[in-house]
């Protein structure tokens with residue numbers, strides 16, 4: 001029987017964020033124990049929010065997607081959750097994730113593999129407009145930069161005005177998709193890497 005390697009937990013110390021409307025949330029890395037709360041949060045999303053996030057009408061979360069999201073691979077992907085106290089313990093009111101972008105997904109000529117990541121963000125409806133989304137995105141960009149990524153991108157529906165406004169405000173460029181007018185790609189360079197982050201990237205690259 002093969003021995004499974006112990007999984008390193010993501011290193012991120014939970015922090016309390018105060019939003020511009022005065023409400024507070026705890027921002028932390030997702031854990032395997034968050035499954036039930038993620039399912040509950042999905043249940044609280046409006047059909048429009050689900051469509052904007054998943055680009056299809058979804059009645060429930062795919063189990064495989066949920067399982068993958070609960071177990072990010074350290075250094076390759078990361079999921080933040082924003083939580084508030086609730087009768088059953090906590091509610092998750094927002095989540096943001098980066099995932100290593102696959103080969104060929106908009107990479108620039110000469111761009112080394114493994115330096116581009118793709119984001120996704122979702123807030124439950126009551127928390128839209130609270131100022132949580134920009135804070136989540138900024139934490140995600142910082143985290144991705146620390147993990148060695150140089151570019152962050154996202155696929156957004158062309159009529160998703162809240163996400164496009166947020167992306168532009170955060171310095172993302174909006175790039176039309178040549179083959180699909182219903183979608184746009186938003187792209188942003190992350191600030192230059194530290195030497196430590198560069199080493200993290202080179203460790204992730206397969207040996208030549």
Ligand SMILES: CC(C)(COP(=O)(O)OP(=O)(O)OC[C@H]1O[C@@H](n2cnc3c(N)ncnc32)[C@H](O)[C@@H]1OP(=O)(O)O)[C@@H](O)C(=O)NCCC(=O)NCCS
Pocket residue numbers: 048049050052053119120121122123124127128129130131132133134154155156160161162163165166
């Ligand atoms: C995208 C999302 C995270 C943005 O969160 P948010 O809290 O609405 O973001 P913000 O409040 O910071 O900014 C949104 C801006 O869009 C504006 N806006 C909202 N609805 C709008 C609409 N229908 N048309 C034009 N602008 C709109 C808001 O007024 C705000 O601008 P302002 O700050 O100048 O008032 C949130 O809407 C969401 O979870 N959507 C569903 C999932 C999704 O679409 N994810 C993105 C794809 S990964």
